[in-house]
Amino acid sequence: MNETQRETLNLELLIRAGYGLIYVLSPEEPRILEAAAQIGRRLGWKVYEWSCLSGLGPRAGPPDPATLAPAAALQAAAKHREAALFIFKDLHPYLNREHQNVIRALREAAQNLPGRQQAVIMTGPVLDLPPELEKDVAVSDFPLPGEEEIGALLDDTAGHPAAGPDRPGDLSGPAREEIIKAARGLTLVEARRAFAKVLVRDGRLGAGQIREILSEKRQIIRKSGLLEYYEPDLGLEDVGGLDNLKQWLAKRKLAFSDQAAAFGLPAPRGVLLLGVQGCGKSVCAKAIARLWNVPLLRLDLGRIFEARLGGSEGNIRRAISMAEAVAPCLLWIDEIDKTFGGQNAESHDGGTAQRVLGAFLTWMAEKKSPVFVAATANNVSSLPAELLRKGRFDEIFFVDIPNEEERRHILAIHLGRRGRNPADHDLAALGQAMEGFNGAEIEQAVIAGLFSAFDDHARALTDWDLTLAAAETVPLSKTMREEVEALRRWCHGRARPASESSRMKAAARLAAKPGAAGR
Numbered sequence: 254m255n256e257t258q259r260e261t262l263n264l265e266l267l268i269r270a271g272y273g274l275i276y277v278l279s280p281e282e283p284r285i286l287e288a289a290a291q292i293g294r295r296l297g298w299k300v301y302e303w304s305c306l307s308g309l310g311p312r313a314g315p316p317d318p319a320t321l322a323p324a325a326a327l328q329a330a331a332k333h334r335e336a337a338l339f340i341f342k343d344l345h346p347y348l349n350r351e352h353q354n355v356i357r358a359l360r361e362a363a364q365n366l367p368g369r370q371q372a373v374i375m376t377g378p379v380l381d382l383p384p385e386l387e388k389d390v391a392v393s394d395f396p397l398p399g400e401e402e403i404g405a406l407l408d409d410t411a412g413h414p415a416a417g418p419d420r421p422g423d424l425s426g427p428a429r430e431e432i433i434k435a436a437r438g439l440t441l442v443e444a445r446r447a448f449a450k451v452l453v454r455d456g457r458l459g460a461g462q463i464r465e466i467l468s469e470k471r472q473i474i475r476k477s478g479l480l481e482y483y484e485p486d487l488g489l490e491d492v493g494g495l496d497n498l499k500q501w502l503a504k505r506k507l508a509f510s511d512q513a514a515a516f517g518l519p520a521p522r523g524v525l526l527l528g529v530q531g532c533g534k535s536v537c538a539k540a541i542a543r544l545w546n547v548p549l550l551r552l553d554l555g556r557i558f559e560a561r562l563g564g565s566e567g568n569i570r571r572a573i574s575m576a577e578a579v580a581p582c583l584l585w586i587d588e589i590d591k592t593f594g595g596q597n598a599e600s601h602d603g604g605t606a607q608r609v610l611g612a613f614l615t616w617m618a619e620k621k622s623p624v625f626v627a628a629t630a631n632n633v634s635s636l637p638a639e640l641l642r643k644g645r646f647d648e649i650f651f652v653d654i655p656n657e658e659e660r661r662h663i664l665a666i667h668l669g670r671r672g673r674n675p676a677d678h679d680l681a682a683l684g685q686a687m688e689g690f691n692g693a694e695i696e697q698a699v700i701a702g703l704f705s706a707f708d709d710h711a712r713a714l715t716d717w718d719l720t721l722a723a724a725e726t727v728p729l730s731k732t733m734r735e736e737v738e739a740l741r742r743w744c745h746g747r748a749r750p751a752s753e754s755s756r757m758k759a760a761a762r763l764a765a766k767p768g769a770a771g772r
């Protein structure tokens with residue numbers, strides 16, 4: 254069964270369960286109309302369609318021009334007595350206070366239709382329900398097409414006679430699979446356009462066109478304005494310290510593989526990194542994509558609330574559905590507290606942030622697709638409790654100010670990244686001089702030291718340059734001591750430390766000593 258067939262069945266279940274008003278969120282109208290027609294045939298119900306250009310009419314018959322206005326169309330639908338589905342195309346521009354009569358007509362329909370074997374199905378690419386209708390409307394996400402459907406489209410396109418006499422599709426070996434994978438996340442129409450474009454340009458569709466299709470997809474996803482493809486610039490080897498977190502991630506390196514599933518392992522859901530500013534949360538979150546070798550998608554929560562992109566709730570569903578279609582992938586949500594934190598959540602009116610959070614949490618709890626969520630936050634006190642509840646993230650890590658050993662490591666990384674040999678420096682002494690520094694401050698001290706050396710006839714960097722730079726820095730852990738302390742207290746017991754504590758390290762060393770076994 255492919256995605257469309259499965260979702261058609263779901264829709265049929267909703268109808269048979271007596272939902273009178275159903276909103277199908279999808280940009281792909283033809284797929285939904287086809288699904289509705291199938292359901293109509295199966296149930297023996299008549300199918301009517303409405304659009305603002307033609308009015309309401311039977312699927313194959315003439316529409317009634319007196320029903321161009323949506324409220325009039327809904328009232329006309331209410332007069333029908335036979336079992337029927339009424340498909341309303343693009344009703345979303347009318348679902349607001351300016352069209353109170355449409356909202357009212359829908360509410361009345363919600364009360365009357367189910368008893369009569371009738372349902373109104375609204376379709377549109379965005380979803381922004383007014384509060385009056387929230388309880389009455391069942392929302393169905395028509396997911397993007399799956400591999401089977403894209404595969405059928407690909408075979409159709411590559412083998413199409415119009416594509417040339419000698420059928421330019423070279424879909425032997427792994428090329429077919431890879432092209433299909435590259436096109437996942439696109440609607441059928443978009444995939445068809447992408448295939449056609451490369452076919453026209455290159456005259457063929459094969460392994461050589463995979464990159465092109467991937468780049469088409471990147472553009473389309475970027476245009477959605479909700480998700481962004483990111484190239485992970487750094488790996489976990491560029492992050493100093495945080496050994497617990499690194500081990501945890503390394504253990505799950507093959508988590509999305511078939512072997513892991515066969516072994517009985519569930520796909521991991523996500524990780525939440527809480528902690529002090531500038532300690533490597535964002536860098537780590539991005540680096541997971543490199544470690545696991547999956548695409549990195551950034552979800553910009555701020556954009557979810559941008560009205561020009563459509564309703565916020567529809568936006569989050571759309572973003573999730575795109576990520577699911579690209580899966581396995583890493584969905585990076587940076588600074589989740591900025592959107593879902595207490596005061597912020599209330600600042601979006603009408604509880605919109607609450608609804609978006611609700612949709613996100615439901616998805617997190619129920620999700621089966623291999624989308625791994627890596628979220629970061631530093632203002633923990635305002636995070637909603639639901640987000641921290643078990644079953645959402647697999648693990649919550651607390652990222653603290655680096656300890657002395659970690660500072661040495663971070664220092665070595667940043668010296669190395671700027672072409673200096675860490676062995677030329679007294680890392681132990683410098684690590685001590687940078688007591689209380691976070692990773693970002695250590696990096697800044699290295700850069701400031703390099704500026705001093707450069708300014709002095711571009712001579713070699715000395716420990717003195719670095720010590721002076723460190724002395725001129727007042728670390729955040731000092732200026733914001735109370736906040737950092739409060740954060741530590743809050744995280745204690747609630748989150749797992751991302752760094753191995755010195756006590757644990759000592760125990761590990763002891764256990765590794767000869768003769769330690771069996772003690």
Ligand SMILES: Nc1ncnc2c1ncn2[C@@H]1O[C@H](COP(=O)(O)OP(=O)(O)OP(=O)(O)O)[C@@H](O)[C@H]1O
Binds near residue numbers: 492528533666691692
């Ligand atoms: N553990 C670390 N190892 C190496 N570099 C680090 C480390 N922590 C921070 N840095 C450096 O500091 C910069 C800022 O780190 P990052 O953006 O990951 O911090 P953050 O924890 O996400 O902070 P914020 O809470 O302010 O978003 C990074 O670009 C990186 O170069």
Ligand SMILES: [Mg+2]
Binds near residue numbers: 534535587588629
């Ligand atoms: Mg960050």
